[in-house]
Amino acid sequence: MTDLATRRGLETDVYQPAEDSELLADAACSRLPSGGDGGDEDRPLVLEVGTGSGYVAARVAEETEARVIASDLNPHAVGQAADAGLEAVRADLVSPFADGAFDAVLFNPPYLPTDPDNEWDDWMERALSGGEDGRAVVDPFLERVGRVLAPEGVVYLLVSSLAGVEEIVDRAGEEGFSAAAVADESFPFETLTVLELFR
Known part of the structure; x- marks a missing residue:
């Protein structure tokens, strides 16, 4: 009983x-290559940054031929992803990964604009809060992700109209990426868009 209670408590710390999540998973699964007929070396290598529960990474691993690495700064998320059978790594964005390692990087970042006086005092707040303009995590990600992409690699980035899609596309352009919207869904207070970023 203690184990179940503890596990339920951890779920409140994990997005x-x-x-x-579903929009990003659908877009990635429909666009990622299926891989070659050879061994593991022919399989695309995919990184999901900020994996949370591991839902997107698990969908990609199940529905494509990709080998998927799930990463998150939140140790509870890493534990939940690992419990789901994923290769899970605790990481701050892309910092521990090798140059040119990934054929695709997926990210559903924290994007809700938040008052600068708000303290990021728990893991769920960190999973949701995008800073004053909603781009406090997106901008550093865009600065760094190019380093870990293979030459023909792509990024699938979920963005919200609350964080300014045009501003994010412009920022991606400053980092050498072209952007195309490959999926979107509208809700009463926001539109979610999956951007494919490529060089």
Whole structure:
């Protein structure tokens, strides 16, 4: 009983799948290559940054031929992803990964604009809060992700109209990426868009 109670407590510290998760998973699964007929060396290598529960990474691993690495700064999320059978790594964005390692990087970042006086005092707040403009995590990600992409690699980035899609596309351009919207879904207070970023 203690184990179940503890596990339920941890779930409150981990972002669970929602509409944004499903939109990113659908877009990635429909666009990622299926891989070659050879061994593991022919399989695309995919990184999901900020995996949360591991939902998106698990969908990609199940529905494509990709080998998927799930990463998160939140140790509870890493534990939940590992419990789901994923290769899970605790990481701050892309910092521990090798140059040019990934054929694709997926990210559903924290994007809700938040008052600068708000303290990021728990893991769920960190999973949701995008800073004053909603881009406090997106901008550093865009600065760093190019380093870990293979030459033909792509990024699938979920963005919200609350964080300014045009501003994010412009920022991606400053980092050498072209952007195309490959999926979107509208809700009463925001539109979610999956951007494919490529060089």
